[in-house]
Amino acid sequence: MGLVTPHFIDERLNSFLSEQNAGESDRIMAVVSSFLPDAQCQSNWFVLTKERLLIVAEMNGKYEILFSYILKDLKEVRSQALKGGGVIIVESNDVKQEVFRYPNSQGALFGSICDCIKGFLNNGQALTFEDTLKVVMKEELNKFCSKCHRPKLSDIKACPFCIDRKKVVFRILSYAKPFSGQLIIVVVLLAFSTLLQLLPAIITGKIVDKVLAQGQVDLLVPLLLALGGSMIIRTALGIVHARISVDIGANVTNVVRKETFDHLQKLGLNFFDKQNTGSLMSRVSHDSQSLQGFLSEGIQYTVHNFFLIFFIGITLIYLNPVLGCLILLPTPFVVLISKLSWRKLFSDFRQYSDSASNLTAFLSDSLNGIREVKTSGQEVRMQKRFAFWSDESRDKIVKAEKTLQSLIPLLNLIIQSSLIFVWYFGSKDVLFAQQNNPSDFSIGDLVAMIGLMGILFGPLQLLTRLNDWMTRAITAADRIFEILDVEPDVKNQEDAQNTKRLVGKVVFDNVVFGYEKHKPVIKTLSLDVKPGEMIGLVGKSGVGKSTIMKLLMRLYEVNDGSITIDGRNIKEYSIETLRENISVVMQDSFLFNRSIADNISFGHPEATRKEIILASIQANAHEFIMKSSHGYDTMVGERGLRMSGGERQRIAIARALLGDPRILILDEATSAVDTETEQKIQNALQHLIKGRTTFAIAHRLSTLRNADRLFVIEDGVVVESGSHDELVKKEDGIYKKLVTIQTDWAKKVFIGGD
Amino acid sequence: MEEGFVETINDTVVFLDPKRVSFEFNEKLFLVKMTYENESYDGISALPAFPLSSRSEFVHIYKGADSTKLKECVGLIEDINELNEGSFDALSKSIQMSCMMPTITKINLIYDEYYNFHWTVETDRGNLEFSIGTPRRYVFRVSNGALLIKDLKDDYYYIPDPTKLDANSRKQLLPIL
Ligand SMILES: Nc1ncnc2c1ncn2[C@@H]1O[C@H](COP(=O)(O)OP(=O)(O)OP(=O)(O)O)[C@@H](O)[C@H]1O
Numbered sequence: 001m002g003l004v005t006p007h008f009i010d011e012r013l014n015s016f017l018s019e020q021n022a023g024e025s026d027r028i029m030a031v032v033s034s035f036l037p038d039a040q041c042q043s044n045w046f047v048l049t050k051e052r053l054l055i056v057a058e059m060n061g062k063y064e065i066l067f068s069y070i071l072k073d074l075k076e077v078r079s080q081a082l083k084g085g086g087v088i089i090v091e092s093n094d095v096k097q098e099v100f101r102y103p104n105s106q107g108a109l110f111g112s113i114c115d116c117i118k119g120f121l122n123n124g125q126a127l128t129f130e131d132t133l134k135v136v137m138k139e140e141l142n143k144f145c146s147k148c149h150r151p152k153l154s155d156i157k158a159c160p161f162c163i164d165r166k167k168v169v170f171r172i173l174s175y176a177k178p179f180s181g182q183l184i185i186v187v188v189l190l191a192f193s194t195l196l197q198l199l200p201a202i203i204t205g206k207i208v209d210k211v212l213a214q215g216q217v218d219l220l221v222p223l224l225l226a227l228g229g230s231m232i233i234r235t236a237l238g239i240v241h242a243r244i245s246v247d248i249g250a251n252v253t254n255v256v257r258k259e260t261f262d263h264l265q266k267l268g269l270n271f272f273d274k275q276n277t278g279s280l281m282s283r284v285s286h287d288s289q290s291l292q293g294f295l296s297e298g299i300q301y302t303v304h305n306f307f308l309i310f311f312i313g314i315t316l317i318y319l320n321p322v323l324g325c326l327i328l329l330p331t332p333f334v335v336l337i338s339k340l341s342w343r344k345l346f347s348d349f350r351q352y353s354d355s356a357s358n359l360t361a362f363l364s365d366s367l368n369g370i371r372e373v374k375t376s377g378q379e380v381r382m383q384k385r386f387a388f389w390s391d392e393s394r395d396k397i398v399k400a401e402k403t404l405q406s407l408i409p410l411l412n413l414i415i416q417s418s419l420i421f422v423w424y425f426g427s428k429d430v431l432f433a434q435q436n437n438p439s440d441f442s443i444g445d446l447v448a449m450i451g452l453m454g455i456l457f458g459p460l461q462l463l464t465r466l467n468d469w470m471t472r473a474i475t476a477a478d479r480i481f482e483i484l485d486v487e488p489d490v491k492n493q494e495d496a497q498n499t500k501r502l503v504g505k506v507v508f509d510n511v512v513f514g515y516e517k518h519k520p521v522i523k524t525l526s527l528d529v530k531p532g533e534m535i536g537l538v539g540k541s542g543v544g545k546s547t548i549m550k551l552l553m554r555l556y557e558v559n560d561g562s563i564t565i566d567g568r569n570i571k572e573y574s575i576e577t578l579r580e581n582i583s584v585v586m587q588d589s590f591l592f593n594r595s596i597a598d599n600i601s602f603g604h605p606e607a608t609r610k611e612i613i614l615a616s617i618q619a620n621a622h623e624f625i626m627k628s629s630h631g632y633d634t635m636v637g638e639r640g641l642r643m644s645g646g647e648r649q650r651i652a653i654a655r656a657l658l659g660d661p662r663i664l665i666l667d668e669a670t671s672a673v674d675t676e677t678e679q680k681i682q683n684a685l686q687h688l689i690k691g692r693t694t695f696a697i698a699h700r701l702s703t704l705r706n707a708d709r710l711f712v713i714e715d716g717v718v719v720e721s722g723s724h725d726e727l728v729k730k731e732d733g734i735y736k737k738l739v740t741i742q743t744d745w746a747k748k749v750f751i752g753g754d
Numbered sequence: 755m756e757e758g759f760v761e762t763i764n765d766t767v768v769f770l771d772p773k774r775v776s777f778e779f780n781e782k783l784f785l786v787k788m789t790y791e792n793e794s795y796d797g798i799s800a801l802p803a804f805p806l807s808s809r810s811e812f813v814h815i816y817k818g819a820d821s822t823k824l825k826e827c828v829g830l831i832e833d834i835n836e837l838n839e840g841s842f843d844a845l846s847k848s849i850q851m852s853c854m855m856p857t858i859t860k861i862n863l864i865y866d867e868y869y870n871f872h873w874t875v876e877t878d879r880g881n882l883e884f885s886i887g888t889p890r891r892y893v894f895r896v897s898n899g900a901l902l903i904k905d906l907k908d909d910y911y912y913i914p915d916p917t918k919l920d921a922n923s924r925k926q927l928l929p930i931l
């Protein structure tokens with residue numbers, strides 16, 4: 001069976017391929033791209049059979065084979081990223097050809113396909129070839145909605161066109177289930193209060209008829225009492241159901257919000273790599289807010305207005321069937337106009353909120369980067385840019401509001417126009433009834449009808465907006481559910497081992513890892529570290545030193561190979577065990593917006609003040625902390641800005657030391673401190689390192705002087721290993737070269753060479 | 755100090771003399787051939803340093819499409835407009851093959867549906883349809899007024915100067931900008 005991209009192969013192409021012996025049974029895969037080899041936009045097929053590679057395009061209404069190769073004659077097949085897309089290069093008989101072009105979105109897909117073909121050419125195993133491809137193709141398919149085949153908005157889930165609205169509404173309501181008693185009370189109260197809302201109009205009619213027309217003065221006080229009573233009761237009911245609704249809305253939102261945050265904490269780093277933090281933040285705070293609006297106000301208004309229209313409709317038709325219908329005459333017009341204009345309005349308002357977001361984004365950017373702005377003297381340019389976004393935001397809101405403000409009076413006019421008809425036909429009816437049968441239709445009835453009309457048109461306008469209201473709430477809910485539906489990839493195995501104290505023997509066995517699977521950063525890397533050893537990792541910027549450490553902490557899952565601690569795969573330990581036994585000072589340590597003490601004890605909230613102070617002394621941080629305005633209680637400013645780079649690092653070191661870890665990771669932990677301070681920290685670390693497995697990463701090689709062994713990393717593998725003394729003896733060694741460069745440079749700077 | 759700096763640039767990157775270099779396009783094999791004095795390279799690839807804001811300037815010529823490593827770079831053409839006509843066309847073709855985002859020349863319709871905008875456009879490479887989400891996150895303004903558009907699938911499209919589009923195209927763009 002052949003694998004095919006979402007764009008399915010039609011009969012005509014299929015039969016063409018069959019003629020070429022590339023029919024469904026022979027085919028391994030067929031993928032379509034939107035570029036011809038000369039980069040013109042047109043469908044172009046990449047077809048693989050067990051023996052051949054075909055590139056097929058449609059030329060002048062006929063399928064044509066542009067290139068055809070026997071797979072085993074090929075020397076190499078590889079993909080190369082270009083701008084906005086990429087190209088597949090095929091090499092055979094010493095001729096290189098660019099045979100196929102694909103758009104940006106298919107980069108990962110064709111990268112993997114080429115890897116598979118490479119594997120096939122090297123060891124000729126057709127089976128793995130297909131299995132890997134299936135995974136890749138599944139990933140490709142995942143980008144599209146399985147129902148409508150449209151590309152999806154995010155790589156998580158949910159196609160806005162295929163959201164099953166009912167399902168989402170039920171899911172929202174399922175969160176309201178614990179409050180179902182309260183919900184029923186709200187609905188019942190709403191029904192009563194809606195009925196009471198009709199009373200004033202009806203009573204006014206009675207006052208006109210009985211008191212004013214027929215002179216029954218003794219009825220005036222009871223009628224007015226009833227009027228006042230109904231208003232008081234209705235107000236009371238209104239207060240009660242509004243309060244209950246607020247309760248339900250806030251509680252449900254709270255549950256959803258907490259659940260979302262809890263879930264986010266469980267998700268692996270690779271989820272966050274792909275997501276924009278701002279968008280996640282808005283999902284937790286803003287979307288759950290929209291949900292609350294819908295649950296507490298939306299449901300209330302909706303139910304209320306349905307009752308209102310229903311009850312008023314009945315009353316009107318009961319009072320005077322013909323006139324009742326007349327009143328409802330403008331309804332379709334109101335609905336139609338609102339519907340038509342709402343589309344535009346909605347888009348206008350969305351543009352406004354987009355421009356407002358742009359403004360906020362620019363604001364936060366320029367304030368976060370205020371140091372850069374000031375040091376490069378760009379204040380005036382920033383002012384101009386801000387003015388641009390600010391003006392744009394003004395223009396958008398003016399446009400949206402002007403439309404809205406013209407629309408409302410227009411709708412009112414249409415609604416009020418029916419008043420003229422009602423007065424006209426109503427007055428005639430009243431006069432006619434007075435001459436024939438006064439009980440048919442009295443002046444009071446007419447007054448009551450006109451009163452009811454006033455109430456009716458409010459909800460009519462609202463109803464037209466209901467759809468959008470629902471849409472917004474449903475989309476908000478769906479965005480939240482999207483997060484809830486992501487399975488955490490790094491999680492405890494069922495029989496995860498809780499080990500209080502590890503010994504610290506670390507082995508990497510042929511580890512392969514890439515942040516994106518098709519671009520491995522670590523390629524078959526092997527390390528063997530004895531307990532208590534101090535290891536230095538050396539290598540150029542970007543070779544993956546930090547990545548290796550992240551894998552050891554199991555922040556990411558390896559793609560292939562294994563990492564063991566004390567002879568057991570790290571997957572078999574509980575994540576808690578790993579966190580307790582491994583401490584890390586990260587290259588870009590983050591300080592939370594809390595006190596210094598809280599930051600140091602972040603991983604160990606139970607630590608005593610004494611322990612915190614001792615750790616800080618060892619990290620050479622005590623002195624400057626004591627100098628800070630409130631000592632250990634000094635609040636770290638937003639983004640840790642009020643600390644110098646070196647100060648931040650030392651706090652992070654103290655944080656790492658506090659836990660008495662078995663394995664210590666120092667990733668450029670002292671890169672930002674002066675040599676003298678580093679010396680002090682190193683000395684402090686010396687006795688801490690004793691008995692602990694330590695990994696140290698540093699570009700300043702003098703930092704690694706004390707390491708028992710050094711591993712030099714290049715292109716994803718260990719290329720050299722040994723002690724400092726061994727490595728500097730190696731002729732042509734990479735490490736030796738690095739050391740020479742650094743000492744030469746130091747000589748130049750400090751001794752003042754040429 | 756200054757001089758040494760320039761020297762190193764010249765050591766690693768050669769500026770090619772537009773008068774002495776020529777390019778040819780092989781339509782069968784989709785290959786571009788470069789000839790410089792007596793040397794010739796088959797299947798070069800050309801990458802401008804500013805693929806969005808200025809495609810015709812600082813075009814790097816690589817020996818093949820295999821890599822963008824500096825040592826594979828044959829040289830650099832400061833402005834391709836200084837080439838003779840045939841070479842200009844061939845090199846433009848090569849640039850088009852390595853900067854694959856289609857340039858939108860005309861917008862027939864942008865239709866808005868549930869936070870999504872569906873575009874029907876004409877480009878320098880043929881007619882296309884694609885969809886984007888909220889413009890704020892899918893349409894980017896490049897420095898000199900150009901627009902870079904990323905669609906829902908992560909493919910890129912490009913409008914060099916929106917003000918130069920025809921009236922209907924500009925009207926269609928209104929809700930986006
Ligand atoms: N979260 C991520 N998502 C995608 N790619 C990443 C991510 N983190 C790092 N990379 C990439 O992986 C490679 C290795 O990064 P890593 O941080 O491990 O390098 P490093 O050796 O620690 O470098 P340095 O010495 O500069 O700290 C780099 O090419 C980097 O761009």
Ligand SMILES: [Mg+2]
Pocket residue numbers: 545546547587667
């Ligand atoms: Mg690093």
